[in-house]
Amino acid sequence: MLFLPAFITSLVAAILYKPISTKSVLTNGLENVLLVTAHPDDECMFFAPTILGLHAANVTVSILSLSRGNADGLGEAREAEYMQSLDVLSIPESRRFIIEHPDLQDDITKLWDPDVISDVLHPYIVAQNISTILTFDPQGVSGHPNHGSAFLGARHYARSHDSRVKVYSLISVPLPTKYLGIVAPLQAKIDLYGIALLELAEYAYASVLYMAGRSSHAPFLKSAVSARTMPVFVSGFDNFLIAHRAMRQHWSQLVWYRWLYVLSSRYMWVNEWQVAVTAQS
Numbered sequence: 001m002l003f004l005p006a007f008i009t010s011l012v013a014a015i016l017y018k019p020i021s022t023k024s025v026l027t028n029g030l031e032n033v034l035l036v037t038a039h040p041d042d043e044c045m046f047f048a049p050t051i052l053g054l055h056a057a058n059v060t061v062s063i064l065s066l067s068r069g070n071a072d073g074l075g076e077a078r079e080a081e082y083m084q085s086l087d088v089l090s091i092p093e094s095r096r097f098i099i100e101h102p103d104l105q106d107d108i109t110k111l112w113d114p115d116v117i118s119d120v121l122h123p124y125i126v127a128q129n130i131s132t133i134l135t136f137d138p139q140g141v142s143g144h145p146n147h148g149s150a151f152l153g154a155r156h157y158a159r160s161h162d163s164r165v166k167v168y169s170l171i172s173v174p175l176p177t178k179y180l181g182i183v184a185p186l187q188a189k190i191d192l193y194g195i196a197l198l199e200l201a202e203y204a205y206a207s208v209l210y211m212a213g214r215s216s217h218a219p220f221l222k223s224a225v226s227a228r229t230m231p232v233f234v235s236g237f238d239n240f241l242i243a244h245r246a247m248r249q250h251w252s253q254l255v256w257y258r259w260l261y262v263l264s265s266r267y268m269w270v271n272e273w274q275v276a277v278t279a280q281s
Protein backbone atom coordinates (compact mmCIF):
# COMPACT_ATOMS: atom_id res chain seq x y z
CA MET A 1 0.00 0.00 0.00
CA LEU A 2 2.89 2.30 0.82
CA PHE A 3 4.71 1.47 -2.37
CA LEU A 4 2.72 3.79 -4.65
CA PRO A 5 3.05 7.00 -2.54
CA ALA A 6 6.76 6.25 -1.99
CA PHE A 7 7.24 5.67 -5.72
CA ILE A 8 5.41 8.89 -6.66
CA THR A 9 7.37 10.89 -4.05
CA SER A 10 10.67 9.50 -5.35
CA LEU A 11 9.66 10.22 -8.94
CA VAL A 12 8.70 13.82 -8.14
CA ALA A 13 11.95 14.33 -6.17
CA ALA A 14 13.98 12.86 -9.04
CA ILE A 15 12.31 15.15 -11.59
CA LEU A 16 12.78 18.20 -9.37
CA TYR A 17 16.35 17.41 -8.35
CA LYS A 18 18.41 18.59 -11.32
CA PRO A 19 18.24 21.92 -13.16
CA ILE A 20 17.48 21.82 -16.86
CA SER A 21 17.57 24.42 -19.62
CA THR A 22 16.97 24.47 -23.34
CA LYS A 23 19.90 24.76 -25.70
CA SER A 24 19.34 28.21 -27.12
CA VAL A 25 21.10 31.31 -28.35
CA LEU A 26 21.43 32.34 -24.70
CA THR A 27 23.54 29.31 -23.81
CA ASN A 28 25.64 28.89 -26.96
CA GLY A 29 28.64 30.53 -25.30
CA LEU A 30 28.79 33.42 -27.77
CA GLU A 31 26.76 35.96 -25.83
CA ASN A 32 27.75 38.57 -23.28
CA VAL A 33 24.56 38.99 -21.30
CA LEU A 34 23.29 42.01 -19.37
CA LEU A 35 20.29 41.46 -17.11
CA VAL A 36 18.42 44.75 -16.66
CA THR A 37 16.19 44.88 -13.58
CA ALA A 38 14.23 47.72 -11.99
CA HIS A 39 14.77 47.28 -8.24
CA PRO A 40 17.07 45.48 -5.79
CA ASP A 41 15.44 42.03 -5.15
CA ASP A 42 14.15 41.65 -8.75
CA GLU A 43 17.28 39.62 -9.50
CA CYS A 44 16.35 36.83 -7.08
CA MET A 45 12.54 37.14 -7.05
CA PHE A 46 12.24 36.80 -10.82
CA PHE A 47 15.51 35.91 -12.57
CA ALA A 48 17.48 33.46 -10.39
CA PRO A 49 16.80 30.34 -12.56
CA THR A 50 18.28 32.19 -15.55
CA ILE A 51 21.28 33.64 -13.71
CA LEU A 52 22.18 30.22 -12.28
CA GLY A 53 21.44 28.43 -15.57
CA LEU A 54 23.72 30.83 -17.47
CA HIS A 55 26.48 30.29 -14.89
CA ALA A 56 26.20 26.55 -15.50
CA ALA A 57 26.57 27.19 -19.24
CA ASN A 58 29.67 29.38 -18.63
CA VAL A 59 27.94 32.46 -20.01
CA THR A 60 29.21 35.84 -18.78
CA VAL A 61 26.40 37.64 -16.97
CA SER A 62 26.33 41.27 -15.83
CA ILE A 63 23.45 42.78 -13.85
CA LEU A 64 22.17 46.34 -13.73
CA SER A 65 19.37 47.58 -11.49
CA LEU A 66 17.84 50.80 -12.81
CA SER A 67 17.05 52.05 -9.30
CA ARG A 68 18.10 51.64 -5.67
CA GLY A 69 14.52 50.89 -4.64
CA ASN A 70 14.21 54.10 -2.66
CA ALA A 71 10.41 54.25 -2.55
CA ASP A 72 10.40 54.03 1.28
CA GLY A 73 13.65 55.94 1.79
CA LEU A 74 15.58 52.68 2.15
CA GLY A 75 17.75 53.11 -0.94
CA GLU A 76 21.07 52.82 0.85
CA ALA A 77 20.08 49.70 2.79
CA ARG A 78 18.56 48.11 -0.29
CA GLU A 79 21.72 48.74 -2.31
CA ALA A 80 23.69 46.87 0.39
CA GLU A 81 21.15 44.01 0.27
CA TYR A 82 21.46 43.90 -3.51
CA MET A 83 25.21 43.48 -3.24
CA GLN A 84 24.81 40.66 -0.69
CA SER A 85 22.23 38.96 -2.90
CA LEU A 86 24.62 39.15 -5.86
CA ASP A 87 27.35 37.61 -3.69
CA VAL A 88 25.02 34.65 -3.19
CA LEU A 89 24.25 34.54 -6.93
CA SER A 90 28.00 34.64 -7.74
CA ILE A 91 27.95 37.84 -9.80
CA PRO A 92 31.41 39.43 -9.41
CA GLU A 93 31.65 43.04 -8.24
CA SER A 94 33.03 44.10 -11.63
CA ARG A 95 29.79 43.02 -13.32
CA ARG A 96 27.13 44.37 -10.97
CA PHE A 97 25.69 47.87 -11.30
CA ILE A 98 23.02 49.95 -9.63
CA ILE A 99 21.73 53.29 -10.88
CA GLU A 100 20.77 56.34 -8.84
CA HIS A 101 19.06 58.74 -11.28
CA PRO A 102 16.46 61.42 -10.49
CA ASP A 103 14.20 60.23 -13.33
CA LEU A 104 14.49 56.55 -12.40
CA GLN A 105 13.14 56.48 -8.87
CA ASP A 106 11.26 53.47 -7.48
CA ASP A 107 7.61 54.46 -7.78
CA ILE A 108 4.68 52.11 -8.36
CA THR A 109 2.69 54.92 -10.01
CA LYS A 110 5.28 55.96 -12.60
CA LEU A 111 6.50 54.82 -15.99
CA TRP A 112 10.13 55.67 -16.69
CA ASP A 113 11.20 57.45 -19.88
CA PRO A 114 12.73 54.95 -22.40
CA ASP A 115 15.12 57.68 -23.62
CA VAL A 116 16.56 58.10 -20.11
CA ILE A 117 16.94 54.33 -19.67
CA SER A 118 18.55 54.00 -23.06
CA ASP A 119 21.12 56.71 -22.26
CA VAL A 120 21.83 55.16 -18.85
CA LEU A 121 22.41 51.70 -20.35
CA HIS A 122 24.73 52.84 -23.12
CA PRO A 123 28.09 53.12 -21.28
CA TYR A 124 27.59 49.80 -19.48
CA ILE A 125 26.73 47.98 -22.69
CA VAL A 126 29.82 49.39 -24.39
CA ALA A 127 32.15 48.75 -21.43
CA GLN A 128 30.95 45.15 -20.95
CA ASN A 129 30.72 44.47 -24.72
CA ILE A 130 27.13 43.33 -24.26
CA SER A 131 25.45 41.42 -27.09
CA THR A 132 22.21 40.40 -25.37
CA ILE A 133 19.95 42.19 -22.90
CA LEU A 134 17.58 40.21 -20.71
CA THR A 135 14.79 42.05 -18.95
CA PHE A 136 11.09 41.98 -18.09
CA ASP A 137 8.31 41.94 -20.67
CA PRO A 138 5.77 44.81 -20.87
CA GLN A 139 3.67 43.24 -18.07
CA GLY A 140 6.77 42.93 -15.88
CA VAL A 141 5.50 39.75 -14.13
CA SER A 142 3.91 41.74 -11.29
CA GLY A 143 2.48 44.59 -13.34
CA HIS A 144 4.83 47.12 -11.68
CA PRO A 145 5.20 50.01 -14.17
CA ASN A 146 8.95 50.29 -13.44
CA HIS A 147 9.37 46.68 -14.63
CA GLY A 148 7.51 47.39 -17.89
CA SER A 149 9.63 50.52 -18.28
CA ALA A 150 12.83 48.43 -18.11
CA PHE A 151 11.53 46.49 -21.11
CA LEU A 152 10.58 49.63 -23.06
CA GLY A 153 13.98 51.21 -22.30
CA ALA A 154 15.97 48.14 -23.35
CA ARG A 155 13.95 47.75 -26.53
CA HIS A 156 14.43 51.45 -27.30
CA TYR A 157 18.18 51.06 -26.79
CA ALA A 158 18.44 48.13 -29.21
CA ARG A 159 16.34 49.91 -31.83
CA SER A 160 17.93 53.34 -31.59
CA HIS A 161 21.48 52.98 -30.18
CA ASP A 162 22.92 49.64 -31.18
CA SER A 163 21.31 47.33 -33.73
CA ARG A 164 23.72 44.50 -32.83
CA VAL A 165 22.15 44.09 -29.42
CA LYS A 166 19.39 41.51 -28.99
CA VAL A 167 16.71 41.83 -26.33
CA TYR A 168 14.92 38.92 -24.66
CA SER A 169 11.99 39.43 -22.32
CA LEU A 170 10.88 37.25 -19.42
CA ILE A 171 7.38 35.95 -20.16
CA SER A 172 4.74 37.04 -17.66
CA VAL A 173 2.47 34.06 -17.08
CA PRO A 174 -1.26 34.41 -16.25
CA LEU A 175 -2.14 34.69 -12.56
CA PRO A 176 -3.57 31.14 -12.15
CA THR A 177 -0.22 29.61 -13.19
CA LYS A 178 1.99 32.07 -11.31
CA TYR A 179 1.69 30.60 -7.81
CA LEU A 180 1.86 26.85 -8.28
CA GLY A 181 4.89 26.16 -6.07
CA ILE A 182 6.71 22.96 -7.04
CA VAL A 183 4.03 22.12 -9.61
CA ALA A 184 5.58 24.78 -11.88
CA PRO A 185 9.04 23.16 -12.25
CA LEU A 186 7.43 19.72 -12.52
CA GLN A 187 5.19 20.84 -15.37
CA ALA A 188 8.01 22.76 -17.09
CA LYS A 189 10.40 19.80 -16.89
CA ILE A 190 7.79 17.31 -18.11
CA ASP A 191 7.16 19.65 -21.07
CA LEU A 192 10.89 19.78 -21.88
CA TYR A 193 11.37 16.02 -21.48
CA GLY A 194 8.31 15.55 -23.71
CA ILE A 195 9.95 17.63 -26.44
CA ALA A 196 13.16 15.57 -26.15
CA LEU A 197 11.14 12.33 -26.41
CA LEU A 198 9.29 13.60 -29.48
CA GLU A 199 12.62 14.46 -31.12
CA LEU A 200 13.92 10.98 -30.32
CA ALA A 201 10.79 9.40 -31.81
CA GLU A 202 11.16 11.59 -34.92
CA TYR A 203 14.78 10.44 -35.27
CA ALA A 204 13.86 6.77 -34.83
CA TYR A 205 11.12 7.01 -37.48
CA ALA A 206 13.45 8.81 -39.95
CA SER A 207 16.13 6.14 -39.31
CA VAL A 208 13.69 3.32 -40.10
CA LEU A 209 12.64 5.04 -43.35
CA TYR A 210 16.28 5.61 -44.33
CA MET A 211 17.38 2.04 -43.61
CA ALA A 212 14.38 0.67 -45.52
CA GLY A 213 15.37 2.76 -48.54
CA ARG A 214 12.15 4.77 -48.31
CA SER A 215 14.02 8.07 -47.73
CA SER A 216 17.24 9.47 -49.19
CA HIS A 217 17.79 11.85 -46.27
CA ALA A 218 20.17 10.55 -43.60
CA PRO A 219 18.51 11.11 -40.22
CA PHE A 220 20.11 13.28 -37.59
CA LEU A 221 19.17 13.74 -33.99
CA LYS A 222 18.30 17.32 -33.22
CA SER A 223 19.89 18.55 -30.02
CA ALA A 224 17.67 17.26 -27.27
CA VAL A 225 15.53 20.01 -25.80
CA SER A 226 16.40 21.77 -28.97
CA ALA A 227 16.99 25.23 -30.34
CA ARG A 228 13.48 25.13 -31.80
CA THR A 229 12.14 25.76 -28.35
CA MET A 230 12.29 29.14 -26.63
CA PRO A 231 14.94 29.69 -23.95
CA VAL A 232 13.73 28.08 -20.73
CA PHE A 233 15.60 27.68 -17.44
CA VAL A 234 14.24 25.40 -14.73
CA SER A 235 16.02 25.24 -11.39
CA GLY A 236 16.71 22.08 -9.41
CA PHE A 237 16.60 21.92 -5.61
CA ASP A 238 20.10 23.38 -5.21
CA ASN A 239 19.40 26.42 -7.37
CA PHE A 240 16.03 26.99 -5.70
CA LEU A 241 17.80 27.06 -2.33
CA ILE A 242 20.41 29.51 -3.68
CA ALA A 243 17.62 31.79 -4.93
CA HIS A 244 15.95 31.49 -1.53
CA ARG A 245 19.20 32.43 0.21
CA ALA A 246 19.67 35.41 -2.13
CA MET A 247 16.12 36.54 -1.31
CA ARG A 248 16.87 36.34 2.41
CA GLN A 249 19.59 39.00 1.93
CA HIS A 250 16.78 41.47 1.20
CA TRP A 251 15.76 41.57 4.84
CA SER A 252 14.00 44.97 4.50
CA GLN A 253 11.60 43.42 1.97
CA LEU A 254 10.76 40.20 3.78
CA VAL A 255 7.26 41.04 4.95
CA TRP A 256 4.90 38.07 5.34
CA TYR A 257 3.45 38.16 1.81
CA ARG A 258 6.93 38.02 0.29
CA TRP A 259 7.55 34.78 2.18
CA LEU A 260 4.39 33.45 0.54
CA TYR A 261 5.76 34.63 -2.80
CA VAL A 262 9.12 32.93 -2.26
CA LEU A 263 7.42 29.64 -1.40
CA SER A 264 4.84 29.64 -4.16
CA SER A 265 6.13 31.66 -7.11
CA ARG A 266 6.86 30.00 -10.43
CA TYR A 267 9.70 32.51 -10.97
CA MET A 268 11.74 31.05 -8.13
CA TRP A 269 11.90 27.87 -10.26
CA VAL A 270 11.12 28.61 -13.91
CA ASN A 271 12.06 31.36 -16.39
CA GLU A 272 10.72 31.34 -19.96
CA TRP A 273 12.01 33.87 -22.48
CA GLN A 274 10.88 35.32 -25.78
CA VAL A 275 12.71 37.44 -28.33
CA ALA A 276 11.77 41.12 -28.14
CA VAL A 277 14.36 42.56 -30.55
CA THR A 278 16.61 40.53 -32.86
CA ALA A 279 20.06 41.73 -33.93
CA GLN A 280 19.85 43.78 -37.12
CA SER A 281 23.40 43.22 -38.31
Ligand SMILES: [Zn+2]
Pocket residue numbers: 038039042144147
Ligand atom coordinates in the same frame (compact mmCIF):
# COMPACT_ATOMS: atom_id res chain seq x y z
ZN1 LIG B 1 10.80 45.20 -8.87
